[in-house]
Amino acid sequence: MPAIFSEGFLLGLSTGFYCLSACLPLLAPYLLAEGKAVWKFNFYIFMQFLGGRFAAYMLFALLASLAGKAGQYSLPAWLLPASMAVCGLIMVALAAGRVSGGPGHCLLNKDMNPFFKRLPLALGFATGISICPPFAAGFIRLLEMADIAKGFVYFGGFFSATSLFISPVLLGTPWLGGRVNEIGRLTLLLTGLWYAVLGLTGLLK
């Protein structure tokens, strides 16, 4: 098992940059929009995001191992665009839910609905199921192994290594303030629209 964990970990270490570039557009706008100048609070958001990713990886480890056992070597094509569309629409809903008609400087500054406080989990889950090249490499390896326990360990290693690449995103958050939050909410809106459009067009293909 340690060898399997190391294998996943090394795959994550060698391809972690791709994970960073895939995760940043989802995580960074949320952190900018909802983060505070309190490190602990932002760390909590980050841990939720990682939790979502971890759940997605474990789900995929399970699915890949089961698929490998059953001799099925493909995933439904609609899965990724559907997850992108859902994620994008939730982000748009969060941003739109904070539109203010009041005297504030920014358009988006209303209090957050508690439902959206769990959004980092969904965002993490969406990045966890996005099929990027390193993820696909890991997925194929799991299809070959066709072993659920080994699959969990392998993706556990992959998750641990790729999380190292994402963690520096927290470094800038102690400087977050009201103005940055306002800019972050507009960024969240734009990013949500972007993912919603990409996801929906992917589904319509």
Next chain:
Amino acid sequence: MGPNPSARKKAAAAGVFAALVFIPALLFSTMIAGREISRLYGLAWAFFAAGTAYAISYTGRVSFYRRIFFSVSALAFLLHFKLSLFGKAFDPSCFKDTPFCHIAMAPYFLNYLYQQYLALMSGGWKLWGPITLGAAWLFVTIGLGRGWCSWACFYGGIDDGLSALPGRPLLKTGRWALKARDLPAALLIFAMLASLATMLPVYCLWLCPFKLTGSFLDQQGYLRGLQYALMFFALAALVLAPLLTKKRIFCSFLCPFAAWQAFWGRLNPFRISIEEGKCTGCRRCVAVCPTLAISCAPGGKAEILPYCNLCGQCLGACPARLHTYTAFGLKLPAVEGALGRLVSAEHIFVFSALLLGSAFSSLWAPAALRDLVKIFGTH
């Protein structure tokens, strides 16, 4: 009766100021343009910059003459670049291929860093871009800062010039405009992240109105249609919206480089400041600011936002003349003598801005003049 002595002194000081701009502008424009075309075109461009310097110094109307210089530069860019694309008779001089676009630099910055990292890791560190391009940008930012968007940008001159054409705005920008003023910053962050994720220049593909071509766009039907729609939307913001609102709508809401330069512009010491405690809250400066960079602070006083790009339009609008150029927050101490006014913060900034603006535009403006001579010479 001859001109009065004070007017003569003013003219002499303006002449000295124009000469101070002319000499380095001539050096840069003949050096840059002179590589491929006659140095006389560079000389003409340096004269134009010096003439602008004289007019600004003599009349004190910074924004009026700046706008002429700025718009001519932008028109020269359009003329030369488009002619070089459409006709072989007009070989693109100075830029052999597509010109470097500073607007693309900001939203593509993370990719740029990644490429430099790859170059460094692969042993190509001698070609490391920041040494050249990054140093050039840093130099411009220290010298001109936020002023880039009103003195040197070869796109900004289009909507700046157009925003000056109507006598009155047909559409008034309401409170929504100030509320959405952070949109360029959000657009910049979004484009940086999305470009990194897709390894594509997302801003250029989706929003840039200057490409005016579909050749780069996505092949997929829905996305291509959407990209076209956004491109024409941005084009309308660049051309139509300034004519309707008298505001630089594209620069104020859709240009990520404006946000980039607003952030890094704090490296530059020059600002436009309002004399504290004297503002009556008449809001005339708010009304004339073409980039919506003046808002109302609590108490009704005018407050200059970080998006101010030092165009100087508010200087003449304030009835009490409370708006001034400052360096490190100071107007600089008054110096006695005819030439004393040349060491004011305003003159030093205008010198810096015109010099960098004329040097940068030497890449295309003298060549555009050559194109015009060719066109009229053949007829």
